[in-house]
Amino acid sequence: MLAQFGRSLLDLVYPPRCVLCWAATADDGRAICAACAQQLPLLRGAQCPRCARPIHTRDGRDQLCGVCRMHPRAPLERIAAAGEYYGGVRALIHLYKYRRCQFLAAQLACLLCERPSVQALLADADWLAPIPLHWMRQRWRGFNQAREIGRHLRRRFGVPLLPAGDFRRVRRTTPQVQLNAGGRAANIRDAFAVRNNGRIRQARVVLLDDVLTTGATANECARTLRAAGAASVSLLVVAR
Numbered sequence: 493m494l495a496q497f498g499r500s501l502l503d504l505v506y507p508p509r510c511v512l513c514w515a516a517t518a519d520d521g522r523a524i525c526a527a528c529a530q531q532l533p534l535l536r537g538a539q540c541p542r543c544a545r546p547i548h549t550r551d552g553r554d555q556l557c558g559v560c561r562m563h564p565r566a567p568l569e570r571i572a573a574a575g576e577y578y579g580g581v582r583a584l585i586h587l588y589k590y591r592r593c594q595f596l597a598a599q600l601a602c603l604l605c606e607r608p609s610v611q612a613l614l615a616d617a618d619w620l621a622p623i624p625l626h627w628m629r630q631r632w633r634g635f636n637q638a639r640e641i642g643r644h645l646r647r648r649f650g651v652p653l654l655p656a657g658d659f660r661r662v663r664r665t666t667p668q669v670q671l672n673a674g675g676r677a678a679n680i681r682d683a684f685a686v687r688n689n690g691r692i693r694q695a696r697v698v699l700l701d702d703v704l705t706t707g708a709t710a711n712e713c714a715r716t717l718r719a720a721g722a723a724s725v726s727l728l729v730v731a732r
């Protein structure tokens with residue numbers, strides 16, 4: 493009762509507020525209000541079943557996009573995403589990653605949990621593998637943004653997280669955002685290594701990251717994991 497009273501008192505002084513528009517919200521544990529949730533650019537329409545790229549089709553049904561038709565042998569088997577990288581989704585990811593709002597990991601995991609394509613991908617996975625950061629970057633940021641989201645997905649779907657030591661970033665690279673598409677692939681080449689093949693051999697691995705841009709990083713991870721014997725590698729991202 494005392495705890496309840498303390499909580500009510502705290503809500504009176506600091507009422508829960510939406511992290512995006514700062515409006516007072518219901519105390520239901522959600523970080524954003526209903527109006528902001530409604531406006532999030534989630535992938536609702538037709539999309540490519542392989543890479544989750546939003547597409548416009550006459551009958552509104554999913555079909556392979558032009559890029560996937562051109563590159564049938566890409567190292568990533570499938571990509572599933574919750575939303576597009578603009579508006580509220582982008583703002584949430586920025587707060588989470590650069591403003592150290594680590595509590596938003598639960599909210600971002602929630603966006604993923606609700607997507608049928610994400611549920612289908614995780615139902616078939618042996619390991620969830622957050623894309624590793626170089627240890628120096630992780631120390632600077634204070635956490636690996638993908639691994640924190642992964643902890644919530646593990647709890648919800650029961651898919652184990654690949655131990656951080658098994659799959660590591662062994663080389664520091666220039667941040668990909670500073671390079672063009674051609675430079676990104678060269679920059680990231682051989683940046684990852686597998687230490688424990690036993691767990692990865694014949695396994696269906698689902699990589700996890702917050703944002704997909706050109707896919708150079710995820711493709712290099714997939715190439716490394718396939719070379720270590722993984723049966724398949726797919727990718728889960730909050731936004732693409």
Ligand SMILES: [Zn+2]
Nearest residue numbers: 510513525528
């Ligand atoms: Zn709001």
Ligand SMILES: [Zn+2]
Nearest residue numbers: 540543557560
């Ligand atoms: Zn595609």
